[in-house]
Amino acid sequence: MVRLLAVSGSLRQASSNSILLQAAERLCPEGVSVAQYDGIGKLPHFNPDLLEDPPETIIELRSIIGQADGLLFSCPEYARGIPGAFKNMLDWLVSSEEFPGKPVALFNASPRASHAQAALRLVLDTMSARVIEEASMSVNLLSSELSAEGITTDPVIGPLIVTALDAFKRHLDNQNP
Numbered sequence: 113m114v115r116l117l118a119v120s121g122s123l124r125q126a127s128s129n130s131i132l133l134q135a136a137e138r139l140c141p142e143g144v145s146v147a148q149y150d151g152i153g154k155l156p157h158f159n160p161d162l163l164e165d166p167p168e169t170i171i172e173l174r175s176i177i178g179q180a181d182g183l184l185f186s187c188p189e190y191a192r193g194i195p196g197a198f199k200n201m202l203d204w205l206v207s208s209e210e211f212p213g214k215p216v217a218l219f220n221a222s223p224r225a226s227h228a229q230a231a232l233r234l235v236l237d238t239m240s241a242r243v244i245e246e247a248s249m250s251v252n253l254l255s256s257e258l259s260a261e262g263i264t265t266d267p268v269i270g271p272l273i274v275t276a277l278d279a280f281k282r283h284l285d286n287q288n289p
């Protein structure tokens with residue numbers, strides 16, 4: 113079983129990025145599980161002074177990241193950049209043992225979010241994550257009324273998600289035969 117951890121970069125209740133990841137959880141192919149991490153809004157602000165004795169929420173975050181075979185990120189763009197809460201989570205993981213080398217699939221719910229996507233790739237590269245291109249995808253959920261359930265039955269977006277998850281599984285299986 114390939115265990116993926118999904119993290120949305122939006123704290124919004126009706127977030128299109130969160131909905132996309134919830135649809136991925138519903139569309140999991142056989143041999144793949146997707147769990148949602150929805151704790152980014154509760155993490156303390158990153159402070160290097162706390163790295164020696166990190167808060168409990170950070171210990172838990174690192175442990176959850178460590179247990180995942182791969183990460184699914186879907187992150188919106190705010191003011192042409194990465195939303196603060198999501199970047200804050202990444203900052204806590206920079207010096208962790210768990211994050212470097214972690215395979216990441218980048219999902220994107222907005223074709224306009226090019227600056228945030230580029231910034232995120234630069235940050236992930238700096239953190240030695242491995243972005244898996246064949247498992248990454250971009251769709252347009254801007255102004256969409258689709259729910260997670262609606263996405264699973266959408267004739268275009270549903271198959272795109274399944275293809276990405278299949279590719280992620282194949283990639284991870286090839287890494288650990």
Ligand SMILES: Cc1cc2nc3c(=O)[nH]c(=O)nc-3n(C[C@H](O)[C@H](O)[C@H](O)COP(=O)(O)O)c2cc1C
Nearest residue numbers: 122124127128129130188189190191192193224225
């Ligand atoms: C404060 C703020 C700033 C935004 N800045 C941008 C931006 O620079 N570029 C962009 O494409 N969209 C921008 N947006 C639009 C959001 O990226 C868009 O609404 C996205 O769907 C939010 O993601 P979510 O649905 O997952 O919450 C901004 C939205 C807000 C609230």
